[in-house]
Amino acid sequence: MKRAVGALLCVALVACAGILGLTRPASTQFPHRAHVIAGVTCTKCHQGVEAGGPGLHLPDDASCLTCHAKPHDTRSCLGCHVPPGRIEALVEAKQHLIFDHAKHLKGEAQGNCMRCHVGVADGDARMRPVMATCFKCHGEAQSARKCDGCHKDLAEDGSLPQSHLAHDGNWVRDHGMRAASSGDLCETCHKQSFCADCHGQTVPTLTSRRRLADPFSASAHRAGFSARHSLEARADPGACATCHQPDKCIACHTAKQVAGDTRATPHPRGWVGLTSAENLHGREARRDPAACASCHGGAGEKLCVQCHAVGGVGGTPHPPGWSSRQPLSAMPCRLCHPIGAR
Amino acid sequence: MKLAPLVGIALAAAPVAADPLRLRADALATTASPAGLLVLEADGALRSGMSAEAVVWMAGDRTSGEGASGDVLVIAVQAQTKTGFARGKVGRFVSSLGALRPVHVDGGALRLRLPKRFDAEVFAGMPVSPAGFIDGRSWDWIAGGRVARRLGDYGSVGVGYAQRRDAGRLATEELGLDAGAAIDKRHDLGARLAYDLVTPGLAEVGVSASRRTGGVRTELYARHRSPSHLLPATSLFSVIGDVPSQRAGTVITWRAAPRLDLIADLAARRVDDEYGEELVGRARLRLDPRGASVVGGELRRSGGGLSAWTGVRALARIALPHAFAIATELELVIPDEDRGRGGVWPWGLVATTWERSDWQAAVAVEASASPEYRHRIDALFQLSRRWSVK
Numbered sequence: 001m002k003r004a005v006g007a008l009l010c011v012a013l014v015a016c017a018g019i020l021g022l023t024r025p026a027s028t029q030f031p032h033r034a035h036v037i038a039g040v041t042c043t044k045c046h047q048g049v050e051a052g053g054p055g056l057h058l059p060d061d062a063s064c065l066t067c068h069a070k071p072h073d074t075r076s077c078l079g080c081h082v083p084p085g086r087i088e089a090l091v092e093a094k095q096h097l098i099f100d101h102a103k104h105l106k107g108e109a110q111g112n113c114m115r116c117h118v119g120v121a122d123g124d125a126r127m128r129p130v131m132a133t134c135f136k137c138h139g140e141a142q143s144a145r146k147c148d149g150c151h152k153d154l155a156e157d158g159s160l161p162q163s164h165l166a167h168d169g170n171w172v173r174d175h176g177m178r179a180a181s182s183g184d185l186c187e188t189c190h191k192q193s194f195c196a197d198c199h200g201q202t203v204p205t206l207t208s209r210r211r212l213a214d215p216f217s218a219s220a221h222r223a224g225f226s227a228r229h230s231l232e233a234r235a236d237p238g239a240c241a242t243c244h245q246p247d248k249c250i251a252c253h254t255a256k257q258v259a260g261d262t263r264a265t266p267h268p269r270g271w272v273g274l275t276s277a278e279n280l281h282g283r284e285a286r287r288d289p290a291a292c293a294s295c296h297g298g299a300g301e302k303l304c305v306q307c308h309a310v311g312g313v314g315g316t317p318h319p320p321g322w323s324s325r326q327p328l329s330a331m332p333c334r335l336c337h338p339i340g341a342r
Numbered sequence: 343m344k345l346a347p348l349v350g351i352a353l354a355a356a357p358v359a360a361d362p363l364r365l366r367a368d369a370l371a372t373t374a375s376p377a378g379l380l381v382l383e384a385d386g387a388l389r390s391g392m393s394a395e396a397v398v399w400m401a402g403d404r405t406s407g408e409g410a411s412g413d414v415l416v417i418a419v420q421a422q423t424k425t426g427f428a429r430g431k432v433g434r435f436v437s438s439l440g441a442l443r444p445v446h447v448d449g450g451a452l453r454l455r456l457p458k459r460f461d462a463e464v465f466a467g468m469p470v471s472p473a474g475f476i477d478g479r480s481w482d483w484i485a486g487g488r489v490a491r492r493l494g495d496y497g498s499v500g501v502g503y504a505q506r507r508d509a510g511r512l513a514t515e516e517l518g519l520d521a522g523a524a525i526d527k528r529h530d531l532g533a534r535l536a537y538d539l540v541t542p543g544l545a546e547v548g549v550s551a552s553r554r555t556g557g558v559r560t561e562l563y564a565r566h567r568s569p570s571h572l573l574p575a576t577s578l579f580s581v582i583g584d585v586p587s588q589r590a591g592t593v594i595t596w597r598a599a600p601r602l603d604l605i606a607d608l609a610a611r612r613v614d615d616e617y618g619e620e621l622v623g624r625a626r627l628r629l630d631p632r633g634a635s636v637v638g639g640e641l642r643r644s645g646g647g648l649s650a651w652t653g654v655r656a657l658a659r660i661a662l663p664h665a666f667a668i669a670t671e672l673e674l675v676i677p678d679e680d681r682g683r684g685g686v687w688p689w690g691l692v693a694t695t696w697e698r699s700d701w702q703a704a705v706a707v708e709a710s711a712s713p714e715y716r717h718r719i720d721a722l723f724q725l726s727r728r729w730s731v732k
Contacts (some may be wrong), residue, residue: 021600101608144426169593183523195436214694215671224689227712234649238569289579319583
């Protein structure tokens with residue numbers, strides 16, 4: 001029985017391997033290092049690279065056959081000896097980057113390809129230079145955040161950073177913490193409209209951000225958020241106020257008849273009463289005052305003042321030891337503290 | 343009509359553009375209200391070191407009876423010196439300075455790169471309010487600044503200060519401290535602290551550190567927030583005390599296979615004297631090397647008192663021939679306590695999209711049941727077009 005289960009698991013794994021993208025990298029990795037050690041120069045295979053130009057300068061079968069006289073297969077050499085997706089990535093890079101091999105080979109590199117393609121010495125896994133390699137010579141571009149020297153249109157091509165500031169995990173929640181000290185870095189890719197889509201005060205959301213085609217796109221208000229927003233707000237007090245003005249909620253709440261001059265109320269029984277046990281509102285208001293302000297802000301504050309003004313039946317709403325730099329004549333103090341009252 | 347001059351300014355930039363000027367129009371219509379929204383977006387480089395950006399929107403809602411409305415979301419001109427020593431912008435934009443809260447302003451901002459890896463940033467303007475762009479408004483303003491010292495290639499330590507006045511009255515006075523650095527290729531951290539100076543007390547503190555090893559990224563985070571300090575000091579609700587909430591947890595992102603990503607977000611939180619758990623498990627499987635077709639799922643448990651709920655979500659995007667695709671997202675939320683709001687809140691969306699060169703179109707049906715509606719079905723239509731003008 002155990003053998004049968006084991007065999008079944010093996011079959012399932014093999015069947016899933018294709019779906020999961022599991023391949024044998026060693027068989028498709030091109031042995032650059034072995035060619036260099038054998039004394040094959042880069043330009044022998046990558047013909048024309050020293051002259052630059054628009055092509056990819058990849059070797060064709062004919063250039064391989066100058067040395068490998070007896071191919072073991074009739075298929076194209078690059079069809080098997082290059083990892084899947086690598087050539088497509090190269091084409092994409094060519095579309096999005098401004099780069100001229102000819103200029104670089106004549107300049108600092110002085111004909112030495114390995115000055116940038118350091119991966120040849122390390123092995124064959126990563127041949128394209130990482131950005132840190134570029135910055136060894138182009139440090140001024142990094143410090144001035146001048147990305148357009150290499151990137152044709154960073155804001156549009158959708159590139160994501162691969163290491164630090166990688167937009168993974170729960171980036172929507174954490175971006176503020178990460179971006180706080182790297183605001184200028186964010187601006188190298190993100191336009192103002194990107195920030196204003198959430199932090200802007202004049203429109204609820206941009207149409208372009210309502211990505212019907214991509215349910216995987218990150219958003220603070222995913223899927224059925226309108227149904228569960230009260231639960232989310234209660235579990236994370238103040239979260240709404242980090243982006244929204246408190247009065248942003250009242251228009252919707254009034255229209256839906258959960259606030260304003262309507263008989264409907266979202267509050268449970270015992271919200272306001274004569275005894276402390278019947279006065280849930282005080283405790284809840286302290287937990288998330290922004291939630292109260294979302295409906296009772298502005299003119300609605302008078303509702304609170306009726307009971308909590310100096311001498312009122314509601315007593316003082318301040319906690320012990322509370323202090324403020326505001327003078328009593330300023331808002332909101334003067335609502336409850338008429339001139340002369342303390 | 344008040345938008346006409348602004349649209350004019352945006353369009354007038356076109357003939358001056360040396361680099362491509364990008365234009366984009368997005369239209370969304372829903373049967374929900376029924377309502378329509380049209381967004382026009384333009385950006386481009388006027389000349390080397392100078393660029394402009396504008397986003398305006400117009401909406402119509404037949405149920406509100408207010409007719410068409412519209413406003414400007416962004417209209418800004420940015421310029422920087424050739425060496426990047428100084429960079430400034432004027433117009434309507436979102437200002438974000440270190441740990442200080444982002445603010446949407448009509449004003450100007452300037453950043454200077456000083457010697458010894460120091461940076462200085464200042465901004466000033468009028469806070470944007472939905473109906474206050476051209477209409478008469480009382481004298482509100484906000485101003486702030488930040489001084490920072492860069493660390494390594496991508497990090498910095500900074501201190502910022504901002505003060506906001508509403509109708510001349512002190513509404514916000516905040517001090518912010520921020521720090522962030524990529525320590526090496528595998529480790530980075532970020533931290534921010536905002537202190538309310540009007541009613542002295544911590545408004546928000548957050549710390550996050552992550553480590554990357556192979557296909558696994560592990561992040562530890564902790565956050566403290568005092569909602570009363572996030573309110574304007576002019577609000578009555580800013581005087582009723584300070585009950586902060588805390589949350590701490592870890593996010594583990596694992597590329598389990600070349601096409602399979604697994605994410606676990608495990609956290610605990612405290613609000614007043616109430617404790618709860620926040621657990622999320624997410625999986626995403628790409629069905630082709632380029633990720634054109636993807637399926638995913640998510641499980642979530644949010645515990646703690648009256649707000650506890652459990653949710654499950656399934657997502658899929660399947661690429662079809664002729665640039666068509668089908669996207670769907672289904673969600674089921676089960677609150678722990680019914681309280682007359684329904685025991686299950688389902689939500690679903692099925693969309694068919696088509697995208698070719700500069701055109702994008704989508705038709706979707708959204709259906710849900712929630713505390714607000716016993717059942718509801720809406721249709722959405724979206725059409726986008728992009729232009730690039732040399």
